[in-house]
Amino acid sequence: MGQCLSFAKAAAPIVEDIVEDALKASQAEAAASGVTPSAPASGGRGGAVHASLPSGAEQHRVRNVYDGDTLTLTDERRVRLLGIDTPEIKEQQPYAQEAKAYTKDRCDKRDVWISYEPGGEKEDHYGRLLAFVWVESDGGYLCINEGIVEAGYARAYHPGKGKKLHNWNRLLEVQSAARKAKRGVWEDFEDFKVVKTANGSAYHKRSCEHLRSVRNLTEMWASEASEKGLHPCRTCMG
Secondary structure, three states, rough: OHHHHHHHHHHHHHHHHHHHHHHHHHHHHHHHHHOOOOOOOOOOOOOOEEEOOOOOOOOEEEEEEEEEEEEEOOOOOEEEEOOEEOOOOOOOOHHHHHHHHHHHHOOOOOOEEEOOOOOOOOEOOOOEEEEEEEEEEEEEEEEEEHHHHOOOEEEOOOOOOOOOOHHHHHHHHHHHHHHHHOEEEEEHOOOOOEEEEOOOOOEEEOOOOHHOOOOOOEEEEHHHHHOOOOOEEEOOOO
């Protein structure tokens, strides 16, 4: 046990370095692409409240909130919140109802603004809008996508295809804060060893059925995988 604790303590600064390096890389990429991430509002709560709306944000009214990461506008278009994944209601996953309540309390039957990823796809193959959702909060604008991750009711999610979102590292920062504070889905989190494939976007238990024929696996702590922006496998960790 003493050796395990020593290893975990030694790994902590490594994880922090990963976050710092990722943030620097994100800032460099944003500068090169001409996309300037909005800054948190002065005095706002956490990193999810911004001083202003993104350029081109569209105002709409929400008719219904389906779950934590999906809502329907009054024009009947459905919106899938970008960059996050919330617990599934149908599967009765822990904190699914809390995730829905977070989004519903702030968006249902209210005016919101939606914005899209610069240069990204605006719809998925289901015809849903892929967007960031914004509401007025604390003298600024709360990005629901980031706020629900910060509250611990969603995880940062990227399918592993295409460029990372312009605010990807901010999502990782607020997720890290939620994990360290043991909020929501992180309430009972205890670090453990996981593995990933060479080009995978998920982390797995070594016993995962998807890895039966995979030889080249990288082992790491689950906390490190989270800081890297990997998401838990839905088969072995669902």
